[in-house]
Amino acid sequence: MLPKKTLLFAALSLLIFVSSCDVMKQVSEMSNLAKCDFKLQSVQQLRLAGIDVQNVKKISDLSMFDGAKLASAVASQQLPLDFTINIEAKNPNATPAGMTRIDWVLLIDDVEMTQGILDKQVTIPANNGLAVIPMQMHVDLKKALSGKSADAIINFGMNLAGSGSKPTRFTLRMKPTITVGGFPVTYPGYLNVKTEYGSN
16 A cells, blocks of 8 residues: 555645646637637627517507507616627637636727626637627617617617628627636737627
8 A cells, every 4th residue: 555645745746737737728728719710690689678679670660569668768767778699709729719708898880888797618619610609788778879869769779680680780899818727817908899700
């Protein structure tokens, strides 16, 4: 039977080796992330004041009940717009890429609408593998479009999805973070994510 000191040394050596492997894996994922490409894939579940307006282009397309609900919301202090933006990430590397957090800023028609943080582990598969990252968005249109008329605000909210839900009017500024050896390492500057790859 091996002495206790020998067993302890072997256990510590194994722990250091495993920790070192984890750190090397994290460093590799961080390096790979810089070579990944991102695009806005789609906008879904577009709701204005709780009303589904994904395929609505004008107020007359709404039911009487939804029209009344929207009019009531416009008369109030807030007009919430909620939707999901799906980001598609492509990894050209031979090994996976990853991130543990995304700081983001959303722009619509080049106007900053809202910002936030996605605290979620994301892994992008190797060899041109794809990952779709859904991000929940909430915008108070009354606040974001302060000074605009009620009709202009409503029309803005109901015409965002675009043809086939392609988010042509959206830009997402994204700053990824990955944890390396227990410490967060943040991407320098923001990536401008648009509707086509290579448009940063």
